[in-house]
Every structure is written in structure tokens, then in C-alpha cells.
Amino acid sequence: MLPLSDLAAAIKQRLRIEVAVFVLVLAIVALMTLLSPKVYRSTSSLLFDEKPIDPVQDAAGGDRDLSTLLSTQAAVIKSDLVAAKVVQNLNLVTPDILSQWRAQTGGAGDVNVWFGSRLLNGLEVVPDGASRIVRVSYRSNDGAVAAQLANAFVKAYLDQKLELQTDPAKTYSRWYADRTREVRANLETAQAKLTAFKRRTGIVDTDSTNAETGRLTDLQSAVTSAEVGSADLGSRSANAASRSPDVQNSAVVSGLRASIASKSAQLSEMSVSLGPNHPDRRAAQAELAALNSRLASAIAEQSASINVASSAAESKEAELRRNLEAQKARMLTLAGERAEYDVLRRDVDSARASYDQVTQRLDAMRLSAAAPTAGVRQLDVARASVLPSEPNITLRLLLGLVLATLLAIGVAILLELARPIVRSAATLQEVTGVPVITSVNFTNSSTLDHLKPDKKAA
Template identity: 30%
Template structure:
């Protein structure tokens, strides 16, 4: 259909188009008049993320902010908060609400739950993605009632968030107090065990005394080593003296033995001289021999005494080594006992420290939980309080009528075109060629009508049907 044909069809079917348009506009006007005015109240809440926990000072991590905002939005629209707001407004005592509930449910179920579900349908809660704001919108038939309910909802939300935190903190406080009693008992047992061990040991194995005993043990070890060296040396000398004592260091260094040895050498030299000069039988030679024999006897006695002294020195060294070894072993055992006592004391002391630390940490957490259970602080602040709306949010008369007019025009145009397509007539020379497939031979001139048919009425009146000559 060409534009010209469309205009001619609209001109011919103007009654259809006008009827549909009037019907739609009438329906829109009836809707505006019949619908009860609804008022929308808005409010905004800001959540302080830096003080999500006013007592503990915990900060919500950046990745958890969006989840926290969504959780708070869900909490606002939850049945617990809505029912709390309705109870504060005493909505269950309203006669009209009671009649609506009985008519809808037949008096079955919870009236407060039904009222909360109805209120939730008119409540819109939106958490901002780019800020810490939560927007609330509530729509109701009474402006003052809607404003009061939204204010009650904000109060119920803040009170419920505080209750949730304090209830959890109260349960934590009970748990910590029970745990504190157990820790206090464990600390007392650890301290009693440490005191009992120190009392039974009789001494305090501190590091200073252990250092003194270690120094004494080191000194005894050095003395024992020195005596063992001396014992080995005296034993070797004693062993050497058994073979040829006159060649030992003691014999060579002894002045008595040295003097006797020198005298013996002189006497033997004199005896050799006397023998070569006087002969073997001479009395002087005999006397010299007797002197030499006596001197050798004295030298042997001295050497024997010197050998005995070496044995005695070796025995003394062995005795002192045995005594020092005994003292060293006793001191070593003493140091070992002190170390064991110190280690055991350290273990018991650590048990006391651990028990004390656990008790202190739990006591601090219990105090914090007790403060949280009694605190009435919240990180939610009302940025925009509900205000009484001046105009209803719906229906909107102007917008409704504009939409009704637009819809009426579209539907009327569609109806006119549809009627034209189902009941096609010849309205122009183009229609003759298009519908009949024959060229037109001529056009009957339009008869001049009465003056009343000119202008708009003349345009809206259908043109005569085309004919041929």
C-alpha cells in the first residue's frame, strides 16, 4: 500500500480510527479515575565500612564489601525486620488490615507474616555498587502511613543489626566464661606442679649456679688430665728403672748418686794405678778394693731407694688420679642433675607461661565479647530520612493519557488498515490499474456538495467511487 493509498484509506475509515482512539483515551481516563493514588516514600542509609565492628575495630576487606552490602540489603527486606517495624506500628491491631487478612486467608496462618509479605511486595531495597549507600522505597495508599512505616523500618533495621551482633557476642561471652574457668584451673595446676617440683628438688637450678658447677667440672677435668699425664710419666720412669736405674733421668740428676758415681770412678782409677804399681796382693790394693765394694754397695742402696721413690710417686699419682676421677664423676653427675632439673623446670615454667598466656588472651577476648554484648552501636547512619510525599507516585494522569492517546492512534490506524485490506474499494486511478489490471478510460468529476461538506468534513467524507466512460 502506497502512502497515497494509506491516506485515502485513513480518510475513508476515519470513524474506525476515531472510535478506537476514543476508546483507548476513555480507558486511560477511567484508569486514572478508578485507581487509588499510591505514594512512594524514599530513604537512604549509609554503612561505615571502617567501623563495621565498633568494639573490635575490624575492617571489612575490599573483596567482601559487595557481599556485605548485599547482606545488609537482604536484612532490611527480611521478614524479621519488616515484622518488627509492623509490630512497632501496631499494624496487627488495624481493623482494615485484619479484614483484608481474613478475606484473603480465611483467618488461617499468621497475621503478622501475611502483613509482612504484603509490605515486602511494596518495598524496594537497592544496594549501590559504587558506594556504601542503600536506597529504600516504599509505596502505599496513605502518604503518612507509608512515611511512618518506612521510618519504623529504618529503626527496626538498626535495632535488628545491633541485636544480631549482641546476641552473637552474648553467646561468645558465655563460651569464653566457661573456657576461662577451665583455663584458670589449668593455670593453677601448672603453677602448683612447678612449685612442687622446685620444693621437692630442694634447690633452684638457675643458669648462674649451673655456670658455676660447669666451671668447677671444667677445672676438675683439667686437673685430672694433668695428673693422668704425670701418672703415665711416672709409670714409664718406674718401668725404665726396673731395667737400668743408673741411666734414668732421676739417677743422673740426683746429686748423691752423681757424687757416688764420681767417687767410684776415682776409686777405680786409683785401684788400677795401685794394682799396676804394687800388685794384687798389696795391702793398699786390698784396701782400695774394699773401699770400692763399699761404695758400690752404698750406690746400689741409693739407686734402690731412688727406684722405690719412683714407685711411690707413681702410686701417689695413681691414687690422686683415682680420687680426682671420683670427684670428676661426682661433679659430672651433679651437673647432669642440675641440667635435668633446669630442663624440667623450664618445661614446667613454659607450661605455666602457656597457660597464663592462654588465660590472658581468653580473658581479653571475653572482655571484648562482654562489651560487644552490651554495646548499642551501629555502623548504619540514616543519610536521608523518610519525608511525607506531596504528590502520588501513581497513577500519573498526564502520562497515562499521553500513552492512551499514542496507543489509541496506533490501534486505530491498525484497525483502519485492516478494514481497508479486508474490504478493498477503488479510491484512485492507481487502484484501477492495481486491482483490475485495466487502464482507466476516464474520471467522473466530483459534484460540488453543500457548503457544510467542505473543509474538514469534506476531507473526512469518502470520495465517490471511480467509474469509466
């Protein structure tokens, strides 16, 4: 085995060969790098909101599992739906592509989906849950195409995500629009029924009911008073009207009784002094008879007036009772109408509440359908890279330098082993087995010039 000093000397002496090997290997590596197919990578990034904003409620949504969200959205980006949208947006379907599609599928399916699935081969989506970022990269042999497709996938995803979020709202919006027309028709029908009922019955508000109740109360009081008056007059009429205090105490009857008493006293005096046929006595008797006749007539008239008053009171009581019964019937009818009115009014209130609720939900659905609520935005735009990502030129050149250096040193060592040269006293002693007495250094001696031709000849 050669000593390290001889190896170092051999490497130094064969420097030209080593340089040649080094340059050759490095040139081969560089040539292979230049001839290798170039693959360019362009990357765009998406930033997801930690808590999405609800445009309808104007508030942040609840907490969510971010890693699950990013993984799900990464799968959406790599879906055939997004890829087909990229093909549509970029108009990538050419006549040649159509021919290939028909040849492979027989025209079955969607050419956009078919060609989009081929584009997915160069797509790479990497979610980063720690930073709420998803990186979308595309690999192509053209840097501009890689950047274009990376940005196209991001745009198609953003459009598709917004569409996926707003489509349900649009569907519900159409449903609520139909429902709004239905509840509006119900409200109009209920209002029409209530209006027709008011027009037919005359009920407008609760004041009419209160007025009818007050009238019933007044009639009840009037009937009670009439009953008392009629009972009093009836009792007086039922007894001897002529002996009634009202008749006996009347002014006419009292005056006549006083006149009769006076005339009777005068007649008694005349009967003492005058005979039965005396003209004065007969005149007094005639006057007394006339007064008694007038008293009887007055009593009869007063009794008749009491009977008339009693009959009038009974008639009034009967009329009041009829009015009271009619008012009770009116109140019963009014109560039924009022109950029907309340039912119709509740129907209107219920229909109006349903209409207001459906209208409010319709407005909310329309706002949700129109509001940009994707909850994600593009953070970085992919740009065409100057250097390819594959092959890695810098890495290959570094590896080429290392390989060229190792091969150059290896060639020098192999040549040294194939044709060893004594380069030191230690090597000479090891080879011959004879001790070395001394050594001469010809490095700075002119003798070396004389020895060189002999060395070449040897």
C-alpha cells in the same frame, strides 16, 4: 449526517446546556474525590555502603553483589521480626488488640508478631540497585501515622540489622572469654611446674650447663696428665729403684760415691806402704765402710721416695678418674633434667602463645560486638504528606475536566440529532433537495428582532 459547520454552530448555540453538563459532571467528580477514602503514603530511604568497613581490621570489605544485597535487605525489612520490633518500639499492643489476638489465635504465639504481620499490609519496600538505595514506604489513611510507621520500620530494621551482625560476635566473645580462663589456667599450671622444677634442680639458665661441661673437660685433661705422670713413675718404680737414673744422679748419692772413690784411692795407696794392721789403714777402711753404708742408706731413701711418688700419682689418678666418672654421671643427670626443663619451658611458651592468641581474638570479638558495623544509614526521614496518594486529586480533576467536556459536547450533539435545526444553506438544500438561490444574513439586521417572537411561537 450533519455537516461540521452545523455541529459547531449547534455546540455554540447550546452553550448553556453544555456549561450546565460540564459543571454537573465536574461537581460529581469532585464530590466523589472528596468522599473517596484517603490513603497517604510516606517514604523513607536507606543508603547502603558499597563496601562495608570492618572496624576490627580497619579496612573495607570485599566486593559484593549489590542487587542481591538490596533484595535480601528488603526481605529483612518486610520480615515478621522487624514488624514485631516496630510493635514493641511503638507500644501498639492495646487491650483491644490483645482481645482480638486472643479471639483469633486463642492466645497462641506472640501478639507482637501477630499484630506486626497486619502492619506489613501497608508496607512497601522498593530496592534500587543502581543507586544503592532502598525506599521504605507506608500507606495509611492518616498521613501522620504513615510517616510514623515508615520511620519506625526503618529504625527497627537498623536496630535489628545491627543486632544480627553483633549477636554472633557477642556469642563468640562469651566463648572466647571462657576459653581465655581455660588457657590462663593452663599457663599458670605450666609456669608453676617450671618454677617448681627450677627450685628442685637449681637449673636457671644455660650457663650452668656450660659450666658443668667446662668442668668435665678440665677433669678429662687432668686425668690424661695424671695417667702420663703415673705411668712414668710406675715404670721407674717397677724397674730397680736403686739403678734408677733419678737415684743415681741425685746429689747425695753422687757426693757419697765421690767420697767413696776418693777414700778407696787413699786406701789403695796406704796398702802399699802400710801393713794390714796399721792404725791409719784400719781407720781408712772403717771410713770407707761407713761411706758405703751411708751410700746404701741414701740409695734406699731415694728409691723409697720414688715408690711413694708413684703411689701418690696412682692415688691422684684414681681420684681424678672417680671425679671424672662422677662428673659424667652429673652431666647425664643434668642432660635429663635439661631435657625435662626444655619440655616444661616449651609447655609454658605454648600456653603463653595460646593465651595471647585467645586474648587477641577476645579483644577483636568484643570490638566487633560493640562497634556499629551496620553498613547502612537512613538517608531520608519520612514526613506526613498534605495530599493523599490515593485518590490522586490532580489526576481525577484532569480526568473530570476531560470527561465533563466530552459529555457536554456529546449532550449538545445528541440534542442536535434529536431535534435538528437548519443552520445553513447547504443543510437546507440537502434536506429539501431544492437549490438555494440566495441567503440573507440577519445578524446585523433589525429584522431579526421582529422574527424572534415568531420563532418562539413556532
